[in-house]
Amino acid sequence: MTPKKVAIVGYNRTPFVKHNGVFADATNQDLLVAALNGLIDKCNLTNKRLGEVAGGSVIKHISESNLIRESVMKTSLDPATPGCDIQQACDTGIESAIYIANKIALGQIESGIACGVEAMSNIPFETNARLRKILLKANSEKSTLGKLKVLSKAKIKDFIPIPYKGKEPETGLVMGEHTEITAKYYGISREDQDRLALQSHQNMAKAYDEGFYDDMITPFLGISIDNNMRRDTSYEKLSRLKPAFGKQNGTLTAGNSTPFTDGASSILLGSEEWAKENNLPILAYITQAEIAGIEYIKNKQNLLLAPVNAADRMLKRAHLKLDEFDFYEIHEAFAAQVLATLKIWESEKLSKEFGLENALGHIDRSKLNIKGSSLAAAHPFAATGGRIIATLAKLLNEKGSGKGFISICAARGQGVTMILEK
Structure with missing residues (x-):
């Protein structure tokens, strides 16, 4: 059996907003339904039965055990559309896309939506x-x-309630503390982190001005843009911020790290035949994906570096080299994590420490996150994958051809890479 080609045919998301702000009273379901209904309206899916909707939230209330199916029932999709909850930390959105894509490739379904949501303003508290x-x-x-x-x-x-801190249970450290270790271990300077953060904000502001995001976001509760983006930031302003995790000689700050965020995203996938039947554009194809895990308890510096191995395995299977892509979308959980990943891919010595036969090589930085990424847009954990897939699919569609590379790191020492082609 020859696998079917899997096309990205639509996208939509809410604005991404800092937690405890304008979306403070919105639930996971509120945000997700808004993102799904926006996609349904854009793609004329009202009353249509899709093969499946899959997605999730990293932090859910006990009452949200069937979040996706219950959200589907509050949209205008045919209620015969099933829903499935998936959770893989910050990989949740992109893993959901892989799940739907594989079913389409196998001919089990013809269409489906991958989605993700995070209402960090409404996360449950623990009790002792x-x-x-x-x-x-x-x-x-x-x-x-x-x-x-x-x-x-x-x-x-x-x-007294116990608030969510996001600690890794095996190490007792939060992600920022791990990444501070990463920065020191791999020699990632504060200056380089701040420059990457500045570039992210500048690229996103320019993309908004050009209208790139106009068709990608559904306004929600009066907000129509990502409110973490700072048009007025500068290298000088970023350099004055105090360390957030390592008080002594720390290099991670609120400016070169992502904040807790509320938001939801959705991606519509389909077979070529289904897209044509429904008069939907084929923006790009998902052609490869790879998920990896990495040991991070002894090697605390490597928590967010599993994409190093995922990329190596995926590129070998695709018979491609790292420098053969037109666009690169690397999730910016922290500037230090992006820079450490690139440094390892470029270094023969460091690559061999990760078990790679050879360094993957350099990428053209002018092709990296050219419309801004998580440091500017912010990072609602499960929703980031959908934002990144949508951005890359649109870039490839506007170009009319080419290949795009995605890398997303996640908690618990996991990471995913993906290739899109047009």
Whole structure:
């Protein structure tokens, strides 16, 4: 059986907004339904039954165990469209696209939506173990008096909620702390990090001015642009920011790292035949993808560097070299993580430390994140993959031909790479 070609035929997202801001009261479902309905309207999908909708959120409430299916039911799609929840940290959005793409390639479905959402303003708080046990026992008591007697054993401090910090459970460090280690280990300077961050903001501001994002974003709650983007930033302003994670000689700051963010994205995929039948454009094709994991507990500097290995395996399978692409979209969780990845790909010595036979080589920096990336747009974990796929698909469609390379790192030492072609 010859696999079917998988086409990207549509895209839509909400603006990405810093958490605890204008989207503070929006839930995962609110944001996701807005992104999906915008895609449905743009692609004339009202009342259509799609093969499947797949996606997820990295941090969900217990009531959101079927977030995607329940969100689909609140859209204008045919309710016969099934939904599937997927979670792979910051790879969630792009992994969802791989899931849908593989089903289309195998002929199991003809169309599907990959999506992701993060409502960081509404993440659940934890309770301590003692309070949890008291609440469970109180719930099992039949009488009100019995419940009150059990609850009376709780202390005031038991009711203090435990906020989400994003720590890696195996190391006890947050992602920024790991990346501070990465920067020091691989010799990534503060100056280079700030320059990369500045370039991201400048590229995104220019793209907005050119109208590149006009057809890609559905306004939500009165917001129509990504509000983390700073038109007025400068290298001087970035260089004055204090370290955020390593107080002594730290190089990561709020300016060269991504903040917690609210937002949702969606990508419409289909077979060539389905796209033609529905009068939808073939923007680009997904032709390759690779997911990798990496040891990061002993080697704490490598938490976000799994794309190093994913790229090597994917390029070998595709019989391509790293410098043979027209555009590169590398997720900017932190400027240091991007620069460390590029440095390893360029270095024979460092590449061999990762088990690569040879360095993958240099890329033309003028082709990297040319419409801005996560440092400017910000990073709602599960939604970033959809934003990046959409950006690259549009770039290739506007060019009319070519190849694009995607790299996205994720928590727990994972990462994914993908190739799009036109």
